[in-house]
Amino acid sequence: MAHILLRHRDIPDINKIDVYKKNGGFDAFKKAVTKMKPTEVTDVVKNSNLRGRGGAGFPTGLKWSFIDNKNWPHYVVANADESEPGTFKDRELMESNPFQFLEGLAIGSYAVGATAAYVYLRGEFWQVSAFLDEKIAEMEKAGYLGDNLFGTEYSLKIFTHLGAGAYICGEETALLESLEGKRGQPRVRPPFPPSFGLYGKPTIINNVETFTNVPPIIANGADWYKAMGTADSAGVKLFSLSGRVRRPGNYELPFGKTFRELIYEHGGGVQEGRPVKAIMPAGASSSLIVVDDKVLDTPMDYATVRTLGADLGSASVIVIDDTVSVDWIVDKTIHFFKHESCGKCTPCREGNYWMQTITHRIHSGEGKQEDVDLLLNVAKQMQGKCLCALGEFATMAVVTGIERFPQDFKKAVK
Amino acid sequence: MSLEKTHPKEVKRILAKYPPEQKRSAVMPLLYLAQREEGFINKAAMQDIAKMLDITETEVASIVGFYTLYHDEKAGKYRMQVCTDLPCALRGADEFLNNLCGNLGIKVGETTADGMVTLESVMCLAACDKAPMFQTQGPDGIKYHENMTIDRTMELIEALKGAK
Numbered sequence A: 001m002a003h004i005l006l007r008h009r010d011i012p013d014i015n016k017i018d019v020y021k022k023n024g025g026f027d028a029f030k031k032a033v034t035k036m037k038p039t040e041v042t043d044v045v046k047n048s049n050l051r052g053r054g055g056a057g058f059p060t061g062l063k064w065s066f067i068d069n070k071n072w073p074h075y076v077v078a079n080a081d082e083s084e085p086g087t088f089k090d091r092e093l094m095e096s097n098p099f100q101f102l103e104g105l106a107i108g109s110y111a112v113g114a115t116a117a118y119v120y121l122r123g124e125f126w127q128v129s130a131f132l133d134e135k136i137a138e139m140e141k142a143g144y145l146g147d148n149l150f151g152t153e154y155s156l157k158i159f160t161h162l163g164a165g166a167y168i169c170g171e172e173t174a175l176l177e178s179l180e181g182k183r184g185q186p187r188v189r190p191p192f193p194p195s196f197g198l199y200g201k202p203t204i205i206n207n208v209e210t211f212t213n214v215p216p217i218i219a220n221g222a223d224w225y226k227a228m229g230t231a232d233s234a235g236v237k238l239f240s241l242s243g244r245v246r247r248p249g250n251y252e253l254p255f256g257k258t259f260r261e262l263i264y265e266h267g268g269g270v271q272e273g274r275p276v277k278a279i280m281p282a283g284a285s286s287s288l289i290v291v292d293d294k295v296l297d298t299p300m301d302y303a304t305v306r307t308l309g310a311d312l313g314s315a316s317v318i319v320i321d322d323t324v325s326v327d328w329i330v331d332k333t334i335h336f337f338k339h340e341s342c343g344k345c346t347p348c349r350e351g352n353y354w355m356q357t358i359t360h361r362i363h364s365g366e367g368k369q370e371d372v373d374l375l376l377n378v379a380k381q382m383q384g385k386c387l388c389a390l391g392e393f394a395t396m397a398v399v400t401g402i403e404r405f406p407q408d409f410k411k412a413v414k
Numbered sequence B: 001m002s003l004e005k006t007h008p009k010e011v012k013r014i015l016a017k018y019p020p021e022q023k024r025s026a027v028m029p030l031l032y033l034a035q036r037e038e039g040f041i042n043k044a045a046m047q048d049i050a051k052m053l054d055i056t057e058t059e060v061a062s063i064v065g066f067y068t069l070y071h072d073e074k075a076g077k078y079r080m081q082v083c084t085d086l087p088c089a090l091r092g093a094d095e096f097l098n099n100l101c102g103n104l105g106i107k108v109g110e111t112t113a114d115g116m117v118t119l120e121s122v123m124c125l126a127a128c129d130k131a132p133m134f135q136t137q138g139p140d141g142i143k144y145h146e147n148m149t150i151d152r153t154m155e156l157i158e159a160l161k162g163a164k
Helices: A017-022 A027-035 A038-047 A060-065 A089-096 A098-112 A123-141 A172-179 A208-220 A222-226 A259-266 A302-306 A326-340 A346-363 A369-382 A390-404 A406-413 B008-015 B020-035 B043-053 B057-066 B093-104 B150-162
Strands: A075-080 A116-121 A157-162 A203-207 A236-243 A249-254 A276-280 A316-321 B078-083 B117-122 B134-138 B141-145
Touching (some): A027 A098, A027 A208, A038 A098, A038 A222, A060 A098, A089 A098, A089 A123, A089 A236, A098 A116, A098 A157, A116 A123, A116 A172, A123 A157, A123 B141, A157 B020, A208 A222, A208 A236, A259 A316, A276 A326, A326 A346, A326 A390, A326 A406, A346 A369, A369 A390, B008 B020, B020 B043, B020 B057, B078 B093, B078 B150, B093 B117, B093 B150, B134 B150, B141 B150
Parallel strands (some): A075 A116, A116 A157
Antiparallel strands (some): A276 A316, B134 B141
16 A cells, blocks of 8 residues: 555655655645635544544544634644654654645644644754755745745744754643743643643644644545544554564554554564564553563554553554563663653652662662562652653553563562 | 854844744754854853843753753763663664773763764664664754664764864
């Protein structure tokens, strides 16, 4: 099947504007602006059952319908902060199929009446940002951005904004704070961005991959999109496959394919032919799943993965083989979260610090069983007590690691 | 010297991205601009940016302190930032970094004697399928180097030394 998102794998030069145009580029944006009311665009996206690809899986059209029409101006922001360990899909989209992403962002902006949109990229995507600036300039020159688009009243400008190295800025309200020129620390919600977002104005924030799905949905209709994937999770998804596989990379699959297909058919299986011991399906924020045949044959959609005691999240599947001890995995993830905690909520700031002290002790062979119990205790005390999900995510590998792989911890503290 | 004097075009282009009453948003791009010459942001630059945006110097300093890609101290001409997070570590990033330390004769956080390279270990850079990998942060911005070996890294460092 031809790719819907990774179209550059079928049409290598699609990041050139002429090639993109020749392959139907900007038709959907033109159709939306010249033939559809903004609410009709939102309705099509709603009917397509597209869910947000940043990790939370919130219905995209529904989010757009929440925009507060009593307060203006409106803003749209693309979350290109891609920082979850194991996730590397948005970068490929922006580098190789940038116009489809920008067109989706433009359609989303039209749907909620925004005349300015921002792409917030993590600071490390310096080169990607410069590349997008070129692509935005090309769109302006070709009349796809700017004033009175397609001879209508609608005008739109897109700007890039570089972060500077902070995982927390992927959290949407921290991102907004950062875009406003402040430290990236999450806001108390509610109010949610569709009523109180950038500069206190109604704002829609979606992931890069989410926006990239929009042009084909507007071009081909909601039913076409819904026909792919599963009843729970419509359409196609980019799976970032990493860890101990032979062919790590991004794979575009409809929802509902199995872990086995992803790891063995696409990823070429595990290095040295070893067995899969554990999977983290949502990057470092993920619960650890103990892998057996039943798990390998589980279809990957939001609802079904949840039956395994994990979230699919942004579908960053980290594969761990039987040579790896889970106490090391937990030590690595806590090292990350301790570094990335923004410091606003005490349980996350202090909890991660103490968890790191304990995981280091355990992994260095100086821990006792009491340390494992203490670690679990600290993690459980953090849960449900922080403003944003980081405080929650930090505990996932700890709790599921200890509960599902007790033998690894027993060995580590011996 | 104010950025408005030294880089008038860039400052104008940056400020134009945000609504005029929200110019505080420009603090991050302006900090990158200020950092470009020396690889770190000095106190005078923070004062200059604060004045330009009508915010306090403390507010600017808090941005510099919060984000890892801003620096307030001099380091090597290039910061070589190796990702050692979980997915990269599953593909040998820790060994890679260790070997690199051995080859350069420095520890993580240190700078080579010629002042060219400061070696750092950083969090996920969204290139997990291309480990071992690192980014270089230097006068020409940030660049990714993926699927790296020690040999290719040493060649890169030689090339950086040759470049002006």
